[in-house]
Amino acid sequence: MKEHALPPSLGSPDSPDSPDSPDSIAELPDGFDEALPAPFADLWYIVARSRDLGPKPLARRLYGRDLVLFRDGAGRAAALEDRCLHRHVRLSRGRVDGGALECPYHGWRFDGGGACVGVPCAAPCETLPRRRVPSFAVVEQEGSVWACVGPNPPPAPPRWRRPEEEAAGAAWFEAELVMATPLRWVLENFVDCGHTGFVHGGLFRGKPTRVVRAVVEDTPTGVRVETFGESDPQSLLGRLFASRGEIMQHTDEIVLPHQARIRYRFGARSALTVSICTPEDAGTTRMFTRVYVDFGPLSRLVAALVYPVTRRIMLQDQVILEDQAAQVRRYGARFGGSSAADVPAAFVARAFDELGRGTFPRTPGRKKEIEYKL
Ligand code: FES
Numbered sequence: 001m002k003e004h005a006l007p008p009s010l011g012s013p014d015s016p017d018s019p020d021s022p023d024s025i026a027e028l029p030d031g032f033d034e035a036l037p038a039p040f041a042d043l044w045y046i047v048a049r050s051r052d053l054g055p056k057p058l059a060r061r062l063y064g065r066d067l068v069l070f071r072d073g074a075g076r077a078a079a080l081e082d083r084c085l086h087r088h089v090r091l092s093r094g095r096v097d098g099g100a101l102e103c104p105y106h107g108w109r110f111d112g113g114g115a116c117v118g119v120p121c122a123a124p125c126e127t128l129p130r131r132r133v134p135s136f137a138v139v140e141q142e143g144s145v146w147a148c149v150g151p152n153p154p155p156a157p158p159r160w161r162r163p164e165e166e167a168a169g170a171a172w173f174e175a176e177l178v179m180a181t182p183l184r185w186v187l188e189n190f191v192d193c194g195h196t197g198f199v200h201g202g203l204f205r206g207k208p209t210r211v212v213r214a215v216v217e218d219t220p221t222g223v224r225v226e227t228f229g230e231s232d233p234q235s236l237l238g239r240l241f242a243s244r245g246e247i248m249q250h251t252d253e254i255v256l257p258h259q260a261r262i263r264y265r266f267g268a269r270s271a272l273t274v275s276i277c278t279p280e281d282a283g284t285t286r287m288f289t290r291v292y293v294d295f296g297p298l299s300r301l302v303a304a305l306v307y308p309v310t311r312r313i314m315l316q317d318q319v320i321l322e323d324q325a326a327q328v329r330r331y332g333a334r335f336g337g338s339s340a341a342d343v344p345a346a347f348v349a350r351a352f353d354e355l356g357r358g359t360f361p362r363t364p365g366r367k368k369e370i371e372y373k374l
């Protein structure tokens, strides 16, 4: 782990980010610590969509471990270390045969728990090796395959929708993206509305024109941002979702360390975007996003129209986030300034770091009201 330097002084003395209290969150945390916090290993992460786990083994990474996923003889999803017991060849290069994973080199076969169940060249008098390929906990739930590489997986993975959201989403779709960006920077991006008019301008929001107010606060599980007075009359999504100039209600919630839940309401219509992120390793994040839309009888049509726009937006974020990650690796994370619009991301960064150190949630939680142009 890199050592953290003292917090930097950011912006000019009269800039909106001047610290206003000893516990000010206006300063962005320093340091670009690529190591994944150890406490986060004992969590469920999505490693694949159920539909992607077909007749072939699937190579995936989670928390710096190489996994091979496949379905065992009972059709259950299984995750083993992607390394053959015999001579370390990647098992994901092999095949699944009769529910056993067969290594491509000498054909040794393994079951879903990693036990060797066949050595083709062995003489009849030989016994099978007793050692196993390391296996990992796996749960298949709601069309997602979750795995945990830590020794103490929680009882169950989270649900995509909370009980109060079950009715939401007359129609929905899912999209997936892998980015060469650390998890924390992806989480910050979710609450960083200031980038949208530039990175996604025309598709989602436009150049900042209107002052909005936002309340940013710690929750027991992360950070919540409620934004008031927002409208998006120009962009493609804005025109699709809202009547011209309509004010929308907008809430962003980060559930640490890996979920972003974003809710937009336009009168009786609403959209809920849930992104669940998987740290493949310290510098790579795989993101699964489900978008639920409630537009009455038009829900399916709206979802079909929003899907390609969402994909485009995700790819735009990927380009900018990968550039940022490469630059931070090169120059470090002592940034030269920030504004009120950066406060939500600063809350998320700080809470993420604190959770990794075991000092989050705070009591009482922090709360800050900001104004900025969106
Ligand atoms: S390396 Fe896998 S069977 Fe030999």
Ligand SMILES: [Fe+2]
Residues within 6 Å of the ligand: 189, 195, 196, 199, 200, 313, 317
């Ligand atoms: Fe974005």
